[in-house]
Amino acid sequence: GEDVEQSLFLSVREGDSSVINCTYTDSSSTYLYWYKQEPGAGLQLLTYIFSNMDMKQDQRLTVLLNKKDKHLSLRIADTQTGDSAIYFCADDGGGADGLTFGKGTHLIIQP
Amino acid sequence: DTAVSQTPKYLVTQMGNDKSIKCEQNLGHDTMYWYKQDSKKFLKIMFSYNNKELIINETVPNRFSPKSPDKAHLNLHINSLELGDSAVYFCASTPGQGYEQYFGPGTRLTVT
Numbered sequence: 672g673e674d675v676e677q678s679l680f681l682s683v684r685e686g687d688s689s690v691i692n693c694t695y696t697d698s699s700s701t702y703l704y705w706y707k708q709e710p711g712a713g714l715q716l717l718t719y720i721f722s723n724m725d726m727k728q729d730q731r732l733t734v735l736l737n738k739k740d741k742h743l744s745l746r747i748a749d750t751q752t753g754d755s756a757i758y759f760c761a762d763d764g765g766g767a768d769g770l771t772f773g774k775g776t777h778l779i780i781q782p
Numbered sequence: 783d784t785a786v787s788q789t790p791k792y793l794v795t796q797m798g799n800d801k802s803i804k805c806e807q808n809l810g811h812d813t814m815y816w817y818k819q820d821s822k823k824f825l826k827i828m829f830s831y832n833n834k835e836l837i838i839n840e841t842v843p844n845r846f847s848p849k850s851p852d853k854a855h856l857n858l859h860i861n862s863l864e865l866g867d868s869a870v871y872f873c874a875s876t877p878g879q880g881y882e883q884y885f886g887p888g889t890r891l892t893v894t
Contacts, residue, residue: 701879701880702880704883708823712887713872713885713886713887713888714825714872714885716882716883719882721880757823759825763879763880765879766879767813767830767832767876767878767879768827768830768837769815769817769827769829769830769837769839770827770883771827772817772824772825772826774822774823774824775823775824775825
């Protein structure tokens, strides 16, 4: 089946930039998403990118997409303690049958 | 107003029981989903439901069955609960492909 891969942990210092990487296998993906989950909470959509774009910026968030390599990244500038969460990459497989999620990257902020 | 709501928020039950989790969306969306998040936080699609068309992830046991009494609701029924069913279950909805999926707050199911 289709697969989405991400590193399980990322540790950064407060104020630095965080870059969370994701690779996917489904070549028919239309949209790719980044979701944030804080401890004990639900899923919050952070941003998404259409597959024919290579970059999207939204305030402190920058998404880069390399469709050829099927590589997606999320950059968080000036990382704050409130950014501590699990970040999930997801793709739609080109349809509306549900998202395929990566295993989530735990972002750990060091003071 | 809550867009996607689930009840109950917490459910503790014994092995072998049958239970249901309810999901309602007031967004007028056509497609609804159930996802399971296990103890390692891994999220997987279980079902998608659109206009009476149900798509089932092949890994989901047939003890799980979604029921949609109307377009705004997709309830999850689980028969003969097992310890491994303990997880957080998320309902979601979307207007269609390419739109954001709106997630409910989750239901934490604990099977003892």
